[in-house]
Amino acid sequence: MRHRGRATSAQARALEQLLPRYLFAPPATPPAPPPRLIDANALAEAFGRPAPLAVELGFGNGAALVALAKAKPHWNCIGVDVYRPGFGALVLACAREEIANIRIVDGEASHFLGRLPGASVRQLNVFFPDPWPKKRHHKRRLVNAEFAARAAACLAADGRLALATDWPGYAEQMRAVLDAEAALHGGVAPRPAGRPLTPFEAKAVAAGRHVVDLLYHRASSTNSRCAHG
Numbered sequence: 001m002r003h004r005g006r007a008t009s010a011q012a013r014a015l016e017q018l019l020p021r022y023l024f025a026p027p028a029t030p031p032a033p034p035p036r037l038i039d040a041n042a043l044a045e046a047f048g049r050p051a052p053l054a055v056e057l058g059f060g061n062g063a064a065l066v067a068l069a070k071a072k073p074h075w076n077c078i079g080v081d082v083y084r085p086g087f088g089a090l091v092l093a094c095a096r097e098e099i100a101n102i103r104i105v106d107g108e109a110s111h112f113l114g115r116l117p118g119a120s121v122r123q124l125n126v127f128f129p130d131p132w133p134k135k136r137h138h139k140r141r142l143v144n145a146e147f148a149a150r151a152a153a154c155l156a157a158d159g160r161l162a163l164a165t166d167w168p169g170y171a172e173q174m175r176a177v178l179d180a181e182a183a184l185h186g187g188v189a190p191r192p193a194g195r196p197l198t199p200f201e202a203k204a205v206a207a208g209r210h211v212v213d214l215l216y217h218r219a220s221s222t223n224s225r226c227a228h229g
């Protein structure tokens, strides 16, 4: 922050003639390298097989991830979260129900999304991400323009992005950033058949909030079909 105010003429002369002798400008820090992409083989190895990949960001207690993994036993399903008690609930469910196609990533969702190889994800789910309702906190929301670009890049040609929120302002933000992403098309959609009612959603419904589901596809799948007749 520069301080306001005028230099006297002596100061102005000193700035021009003497300052270069005394000034130390530390070298600029090099830009941080972009995070390295996760190798597709590493994803297959984590499950012991190559298979279509589904990812849920912010899985909470894992109910939706368990439902997906059971509905698609031939898919590999990754859940990303930072909430340890939720990991406990999820691994208990996996053990109890003998679910072998779920892996957990303990990490930040947008960072993980940015590390996924291009066109590698068949289904990307984001259900009830933290709404950060205060305006000054909107910048913390997961679904923003950068998210839209990352999601579009990692979705396979037939990949789908499903989202749900009970926060009207966040639903609008989701639509705005996803509609603005040229590689995606979609919008408000019916609730997906397999999406279970989680404690978060139950609380929202009990409080009288309306839940909005959104569904987007990669636009390029249509374009490439058109381009190839």
Ligand SMILES: C[S@@+](CC[C@H](N)C(=O)[O-])C[C@H]1O[C@@H](n2cnc3c(N)ncnc32)[C@H](O)[C@@H]1O
Pocket (backbone or CB within 6 Å): 057, 058, 059, 060, 061, 080, 081, 082, 083, 086, 107, 108, 109, 110, 126, 127, 128, 129, 130, 198, 199, 200, 201
């Ligand atoms: C409101 S809860 C919803 C949980 C679940 N999807 C559901 O519908 O019940 C949001 C979840 O996102 C997780 N979360 C919040 N910010 C995150 C981040 N930056 N990276 C990964 N997970 C995050 C939280 O730990 C929490 O489990």
